[in-house]
Amino acid sequence: MAHDEDDEQQTQDLRAAAAPGTTPAAVPGTTSAADRADRRDQAVRAAVEQGVVGPAAPVVGLLDIAGIRASAAALRAAFEAATPPGTPVLHAFAVKATPLVPVLRLLRAAGIGAEVASPGELALARAAGVTPADTVLDSPAKSPAELRQALALGIAVNADNPQELARLDALVQSAPTASPVGLRVNPQIGGGSIGALSTATATSKFGVPLLDEGARQWVIQAFLDRPWLTRLHAHSGSQGMPLEMMVRGVSATYELAEEVNERAGRRQIDTIDIGGGLPVNFGSDEESPTHAQYARRLKARVPGLLDGRYGLVTEFGRSLLAKHGTLLARVEYAKKAGGRPVAVTHAGVQVATRTVYAPLSWPLRITAYDTKGRPKTGPAVGQDVAGPACFAGDLLAENRPLPLLEQGDHIAALDTGAYYFAQHYSYNSLVRPGIYGFALHGDEVRFAAAREPQTLDEIVAESGGGSERDALRYL
Numbered sequence: 277m278a279h280d281e282d283d284e285q286q287t288q289d290l291r292a293a294a295a296p297g298t299t300p301a302a303v304p305g306t307t308s309a310a311d312r313a314d315r316r317d318q319a320v321r322a323a324v325e326q327g328v329v330g331p332a333a334p335v336v337g338l339l340d341i342a343g344i345r346a347s348a349a350a351l352r353a354a355f356e357a358a359t360p361p362g363t364p365v366l367h368a369f370a371v372k373a374t375p376l377v378p379v380l381r382l383l384r385a386a387g388i389g390a391e392v393a394s395p396g397e398l399a400l401a402r403a404a405g406v407t408p409a410d411t412v413l414d415s416p417a418k419s420p421a422e423l424r425q426a427l428a429l430g431i432a433v434n435a436d437n438p439q440e441l442a443r444l445d446a447l448v449q450s451a452p453t454a455s456p457v458g459l460r461v462n463p464q465i466g467g468g469s470i471g472a473l474s475t476a477t478a479t480s481k482f483g484v485p486l487l488d489e490g491a492r493q494w495v496i497q498a499f500l501d502r503p504w505l506t507r508l509h510a511h512s513g514s515q516g517m518p519l520e521m522m523v524r525g526v527s528a529t530y531e532l533a534e535e536v537n538e539r540a541g542r543r544q545i546d547t548i549d550i551g552g553g554l555p556v557n558f559g560s561d562e563e564s565p566t567h568a569q570y571a572r573r574l575k576a577r578v579p580g581l582l583d584g585r586y587g588l589v590t591e592f593g594r595s596l597l598a599k600h601g602t603l604l605a606r607v608e609y610a611k612k613a614g615g616r617p618v619a620v621t622h623a624g625v626q627v628a629t630r631t632v633y634a635p636l637s638w639p640l641r642i643t644a645y646d647t648k649g650r651p652k653t654g655p656a657v658g659q660d661v662a663g664p665a666c667f668a669g670d671l672l673a674e675n676r677p678l679p680l681l682e683q684g685d686h687i688a689a690l691d692t693g694a695y696y697f698a699q700h701y702s703y704n705s706l707v708r709p710g711i712y713g714f715a716l717h718g719d720e721v722r723f724a725a726a727r728e729p730q731t732l733d734e735i736v737a738e739s740g741g742g743s744e745r746d747a748l749r750y751l
């Protein structure tokens with residue numbers, strides 16, 4: 277508990293520094309791009325010196341704790357500055373972005389809740405001590421048991437479709453619940469630059485498609501028939517959605533809430549959940565766009581949403597964590613093929629799945645460090661940065677201009693705090709690497725494991741090596 281109080285205090289200090297009226301970038305020494313890059317270089321150096329990364333642990337994930345705290349504080353400050361005092365705002369971190377209990381706990385201490393979309397994610401949020409009041413359950417495929425559990429716990433639930441709403445009808449009638457219940461709609465505003473992450477296309481699998489024939493009327497009637505249905509939810513996409521499109525999605529959702537309330541003759545919808553999806557700049561250390569820019573844009577374009585009449589829920593994931601993660605790997609071998617230098621590292625498809633399988637949609641910045649973890653200098657040479665997996669496409673970067681990497685050097689893949697090393701893919705039975713938070717205390721960099729590296733025994737056990745060992749032989 278004492279530790280949590282420290283966290284609370286630190287958060288309050290940050291929030292005081294980021295009071296409404298100042299920009300989040302004014303939080304001293306924590307959020308500027310140059311500070312973040314500096315801290316990263318210090319952490320890489322210390323990770324090599326302290327053996328956090330080394331021959332026995334050739335790939336690790338690093339998380340910048342000061343950066344995460346600063347982003348959490350800046351997110352809260354952004355919406356506090358845009359709403360009247362006392363407006364209920366829940367920032368529910370999308371757990372899928374970085375599904376680690378210590379990260380959820382850190383965020384909880386910074387006043388951030390959890391958006392969960394599976395029984396596993398709910399279990400992580402509960403293990404982190406996130407309260408039901410600070411938890412939101414979304415998912416397009418909730419089972420009856422999941423719905424029952426959520427309603428019993430009093431967790432907010434967003435229904436995805438008419439069939440789910442029918443299940444909720446029965447559950448709400450059979451037992452009282454403290455859960456706020458909402459409906460997810462798809463404003464069908466179109467897709468962003470990454471199809472797989474665009475959730476508001478005409479044919480998206482998520483929510484009730486608002487522009488389909490009769491759908492809007494159905495939604496309005498659904499609310500009029502159910503006084504306990506009090507929230508409206510939309511999440512229009514993740515990464516690749518321009519800010520303007522996100523604003524359009526939120527605006528359409530707000531207009532619908534206004535129409536429902538007008539038809540109901542009362543403020544039946546009291547809370548609007550605007551989802552997450554703020555895009556992250558993977559091209560430089562600059563945080564752009566910021567949560568504050570998004571909040572200001574919403575304030576200008578959808579003022580009624582933020583005038584205090586509605587409670588708000590947000591579900592940011594990537595934009596809170598991505599820039600605070602660094603994937604660090606040793607160069608095991610440096611070779612040449614067809615005239616091109618190839619650095620073979622231990623960071624590949626298992627920790628950067630999206631980049632390896634869809635390199636054009638998910639390019640990552642790579643920085644080079646020498647054997648001691650110091651930034652590597654020298655003329656840039658086009659080279660491949662390869663992973664350990666046994667297929668040719670396992671590359672973090674192709675023909676990337678970098679100082680020529682040598683055996684024993686290190687590479688860092690930047691902005692990987694969300695949807696990368698915390699989402700292991702078990703190809704080649706590669707172990708899940710350790711993930712370490714770091715913080716500077718004066719000149720000293722201290723590390724703490726947020727997730728210990730997986731052991732080989734654990735891999736064997738998870739791969740049917742326990743009581744299932746002989747299961748197939750005697751079938």
Ligand SMILES: *Cc1c(COP(=O)(O)O)cnc(C)c1O
Nearest residue numbers: 370511514552553591592593594
């Ligand atoms: C994935 C997801 C989020 C988080 O998206 P980010 O792009 O990480 O901010 C929020 N809400 C829902 C419903 C999601 O599926």
